[in-house]
Amino acid sequence: MDGQWSRLVEWLGRNGMKTGSNDLLVRPQEIADRGRGLVLTQDVEKGTPLFTLPASVLLNYKTLRTAYPYLYNRNGELEDITATQLITLHLFLWRPNADKASMDELFGPYIDVLPSDFEWHPIWQAAIEERRENVPPATRAALEKAVQKFRADWANILTVAERFPQLEALGIDRSDTGRALWAWLNVNTRSVYQQLRPVKSHPDNLSLCPVLDFANHVPDEGDGGNVMTTRSNSLTFHSAKNHGQQAGDEVFLCYGPHGNSKLYVEYGFMTERGAEANVDDIVEKMLDESGNGQVKRRLLKRHGYWGDWALYEWPEIGPSYRLLPALCLISMGEAEWEIAISGNRSFKEAEADAYLAQICGHVIARAEGGVGAGNVGQLWEEEARVAEAVRAKLHSGRSVW
Ligand SMILES: C[S@@+](CC[C@H](N)C(=O)[O-])C[C@H]1O[C@@H](n2cnc3c(N)ncnc32)[C@H](O)[C@@H]1O
Known part of the structure; x- marks a missing residue:
């Protein structure tokens, strides 16, 4: 991870992010039972800006336009494919092989730090291994719905790929459903809401955000950091508003007021808060x-x-x-x-x-x-x-x- 983190920070710096020790106040660290998390590199007061990501390093439908211009209309909006599907397609195409680095010239160093697999995720177990755990009825229904959503998204990606020779030329292996689900689960477990379109509720309003996506979930909003975006679509992450924290402490993000059934189905983990x-x-x-x-x-x-x-x-x-x-x-x-x-x-x-x-x-x-x-x-x-x-x-x- 150390080498990958240095390469990521170097790439972020080249793309306009301030990465000096007083600008980037976090680093990733392995945390027991939570995978990687974000920890502070110095003591901070409540509400301190921890880093700012310029719009250019966020992976969303706007920053992918240069790679797939034929998928956009004259107003710069997607026509035949959703943002989730487009980001999934991009990750599918540029997933690193084994221990090699991603060959993507746009987001390679970021794609390299994404999780290497999702075999532990309930949606993976249901969709790829055809394995259904004996879960309560509503959890089962939500899991089936998520699997259907993935299948529909992947089917549309393949339909669009057929229509555009530029995509067909990229050599999409249609049979590699596991690779597609790896890409889709990255989008679904790691993206954050960002208003990119005039309509607030538009489903294309999402971004994958380097560094921020190492933040684990905390149930109380005030114990998690705050994401603030600007008109130019840059994004600043501030430390928790409830309390100051010390160097080495983990900083969290509240993913939403979700119960354990939803956390289990969507993210593959649960908390101890509130049955x-x-x-x-x-x-x-x-x-x-x-x-x-x-x-x-x-x-x-x-x-x-x-x-x-x-x-x-x-x-x-x-x-x-x-x-x-x-x-x-x-x-x-x-x-x-x-x-x-x-x-x-x-x-x-x-x-x-x-x-x-x-x-x-x-x-x-x-x-x-x-x-x-x-x-x-x-x-x-x-x-x-x-x-x-x-x-x-x-x-x-x-x-x-
Ligand atoms: C946005 S990522 C956070 C970073 C992630 N831990 C990693 O290693 O890259 C979301 C994933 O982190 C894990 N996660 C997040 N919050 C957690 C928590 N409070 N307890 C356990 N796992 C958590 C889950 O696997 C979830 O799908």
Whole structure:
């Protein structure tokens, strides 16, 4: 890593980044159970700028334009391929072979420090090894969705490659799905949101960022550093705003307010913070069995209360609030429910409590059969724990809504 890091810093310097000891205040280091992480090279106050990446060293659809100009329209936007797919294609083409350096003239020294494999990642195990762990239903559904997303992205990359002789000439090995997934997982586990297009929510708003992508996740936003971008698309990483830190301390980034199921599926790791259990499958079944299932489904969708029903341990023990209208619809007439949802009548919480207790029972029972090692075991254990906690709160007579 030392040699690769020196080459990366040298490349960053050549491309306009300030890399002096007072400009770049971090270096990568192996951290137990987290792979590599970023550590401080000196003591810092809270909110200190740790480094600035100029726009030219960020790997995104804008900086790839010189390599694939024929994929862009007159306004400089991608036409037939998404940013995720284009970056995946670029990494696929320039993945280093064995111990050799990447031959990419644009981003070679950066591509050299990307992870050498993702064989430990659940999406890899599902998509390449056809291996499915026995995980809770919502985690399984999310995993299948991610595998489908990868397959669709790879299929479109190949379709585009066929249409453009310039791409075909680069010699894409269509059968090398593992190489494609290596590239795709790099994008999906390491890119950060960066607004590159006028529309904030556009899916092409993402960049792979050298150095920053060594930062590991921390659940509390205030314990992680802050990413600030400028109009010229350069990016500065500031240390945590909650506290100062000392030389040798790890600096983190909060990847978002994600529960362990999402962290497991998307990033392949979990934290110790706050168990949760998604109960979509159980509630769907209860609604169907209560009669008029299709009408109830449409009603909940129309009012934005369909799905994403969960039990939480953090920041407070209880169900997601959106579960209340869904559970009330099990026993209420549709007309009566519409009056309640419009705010003109309140929901009957006592009835919802009874259904919630049933749901907790289901979660606890299914977790008994769901054993597994490591992360998988932890997912099941957390489901049971949160369901027991919610049930205990119900039994104590405290309101859970
Ligand atoms: C953006 S990279 C961070 C750098 C990475 N550790 C490396 O070695 O290159 C994201 C990956 O780091 C690991 N990771 C991040 N935060 C973690 C944490 N809090 N605990 C364990 N692993 C973590 C996961 O493998 C995740 O997919």
